[in-house]
Amino acid sequence: MDKKQAQSYIDSHKAELWEVSDKVWYAAELAFNEKKSVRAEVEYLKSQGFEVEEGIGGVETAFSGRFGHGKPVIGFLGEFDALGGLSPVPDEFQLLPRDQQATGHGCGHNLLGVSSIGAAMIMKNYLEQTGKEGTVIYFGCPGEEGGSGKAFMAREGVFDELDCAITWHPGGANAVMTGGSMANIQVKYIFKGVSSHAAGAPEMGRSALDGLELMNMGVQFLREHMGTNCRVHYSIVDTGGLSPNVVQSHAAAIYLIRSNNNKNAAELKRRVDLIADGAALMTETTVEKDFMKACTNYRGNNVLNKLMQANLEALPLPGVDEKDMDFVKKINASCPKQEYEVRQDILDVIPEDEQAAFIKKCQENDIFDFIMPLTPYKDGAGSTDVGDVSAVCPTTQCNVATWASKTPGHSWQIIAQGVSDYARDRMVYCSKVMAGVAIDLFENPAIIDEAKKEHKKNYPDGYQCPIPKGVKPRPLG
Numbered sequence: 001m002d003k004k005q006a007q008s009y010i011d012s013h014k015a016e017l018w019e020v021s022d023k024v025w026y027a028a029e030l031a032f033n034e035k036k037s038v039r040a041e042v043e044y045l046k047s048q049g050f051e052v053e054e055g056i057g058g059v060e061t062a063f064s065g066r067f068g069h070g071k072p073v074i075g076f077l078g079e080f081d082a083l084g085g086l087s088p089v090p091d092e093f094q095l096l097p098r099d100q101q102a103t104g105h106g107c108g109h110n111l112l113g114v115s116s117i118g119a120a121m122i123m124k125n126y127l128e129q130t131g132k133e134g135t136v137i138y139f140g141c142p143g144e145e146g147g148s149g150k151a152f153m154a155r156e157g158v159f160d161e162l163d164c165a166i167t168w169h170p171g172g173a174n175a176v177m178t179g180g181s182m183a184n185i186q187v188k189y190i191f192k193g194v195s196s197h198a199a200g201a202p203e204m205g206r207s208a209l210d211g212l213e214l215m216n217m218g219v220q221f222l223r224e225h226m227g228t229n230c231r232v233h234y235s236i237v238d239t240g241g242l243s244p245n246v247v248q249s250h251a252a253a254i255y256l257i258r259s260n261n262n263k264n265a266a267e268l269k270r271r272v273d274l275i276a277d278g279a280a281l282m283t284e285t286t287v288e289k290d291f292m293k294a295c296t297n298y299r300g301n302n303v304l305n306k307l308m309q310a311n312l313e314a315l316p317l318p319g320v321d322e323k324d325m326d327f328v329k330k331i332n333a334s335c336p337k338q339e340y341e342v343r344q345d346i347l348d349v350i351p352e353d354e355q356a357a358f359i360k361k362c363q364e365n366d367i368f369d370f371i372m373p374l375t376p377y378k379d380g381a382g383s384t385d386v387g388d389v390s391a392v393c394p395t396t397q398c399n400v401a402t403w404a405s406k407t408p409g410h411s412w413q414i415i416a417q418g419v420s421d422y423a424r425d426r427m428v429y430c431s432k433v434m435a436g437v438a439i440d441l442f443e444n445p446a447i448i449d450e451a452k453k454e455h456k457k458n459y460p461d462g463y464q465c466p467i468p469k470g471v472k473p474r475p476l477g
């Protein structure tokens with residue numbers, strides 16, 4: 001069975017995959033509340049003959065669908081949580097009837113999970129047809145947005161049996177994600193004081209809000225003395241109440257503390273903790289540090305990244321018909337940023353005399369119809385819980401352009417395009433690409449050894465989960 005033949009298995013299941021993706025798109029559930037989305041994916045996996053296990057790693061909405069036995073064990077990662085707080089989709093951009101709701105798939109995760117299911121299906125059929133030994137597992141990973149679901153799963157050893165993990169993210173370009181991401185730790189600092197009449201008996205009060213404000217101020221000063229690879233952001237989630245004539249007895253903020261690896265993030269957290277303690281001391285209040293979640297920085301595996309690039313380049317991207325192209329152009333025209341900025345690390349791998357033409361080609365592409373060149377590893381600024389999987393086993397991921405080139409991240413434009421024909425076609429395209437990587441691994445197990453050798457070099461001490469035992473995943477709010 002050649003690779004193309006194996007990949008084409010999924011063509012007869014396109015309509016079903018689209019249906020599952022639409023169900024997840026309609027459900028649009030937030031982190032760790034993805035009950036309807038899980039049902040849609042789980043029922044479909046069962047109908048396709050996968051052995052499903054729910055609630056894995058102690059996370060209620062985490063699950064796996066497995067087929068085969070023995071080695072190698074290849075995992076495909078899927079996400080399905082949505083976002084809140086996005087602007088509504090204007091009526092003229094609604095491709096499917098949908099009530100305007102507070103949540104939406106503004107990061108394309110309705111496509112993400114389903115494409116990975118498609119890849120697992122191709123591999124199940126491949127194993128059945130070839131009689132080869134090995135196991136494929138689809139991992140339903142909840143709470144990526146602000147929840148670090150995969151880190152909780154990794155803490156419980158869910159990914160330990162994997163030889164390699166493969167995933168993707170819907171995006172604006174077609175490229176292997178060679179860039180890294182930051183480790184982060186999220187902590188809620190809860191100040192408690194003593195309330196009193198703010199005018200009548202101010203000396204009796206101990207203001208929790210004062211404590212919180214002084215903590216925030218202390219962190220502003222810390223910024224001058226932390227490394228360039230550090231970031232700290234916060235939101236005040238309890239201001240202590242509405243009455244200025246009461247000394248506030250409670251106040252709280254959620255802090256997101258980031259750095260380039262777990263060790264540096266933990267060190268930065270230690271310093272933020274000290275500032276919180278100092279602020280409590282100054283105000284005679286107390287502060288409780290509620291560890292919410294953390295995730296590891298992402299580091300893709302070069303050996304697997306090369307395979308991913310080759311598989312992207314080997315498979316022609318689905319075209320976009322005229323009607324859809326009008327929609328793509330309309331989406332682009334609605335976007336705040338009209339100039340497409342080509343990443344410097346991409347330009348760096350293009351010969352100097354070809355760069356101007358390449359930039360022009362990118363500017364003129366309404367939806368990317370070519371594959372970006374492979375770039376070397378580079379530290380990144382965001383965070384993803386795929387980082388924890390990448391620390392457990394060799395991992396690769398790519399972006400496939402499922403949306404118009406000027407689409408901003410986390411936007412209503414992504415919700416709108418999540419049910420477009422071109423997003424659906426490219427979701428299935430990516431199933432084939434990811435399965436292509438897995439087929440390469442099944443046919444050349446020596447590549448797995450090579451990938452593992454590189455992994456061992458990057459993680460000589462193995463994986464240490466940054467989330468302490470006992471901390472449970474929870475929805476925001």
Ligand SMILES: [Zn+2]
Pocket residue numbers: 107145410
């Ligand atoms: Zn996102």
Ligand SMILES: [Zn+2]
Pocket residue numbers: 107108109144169
């Ligand atoms: Zn996302």
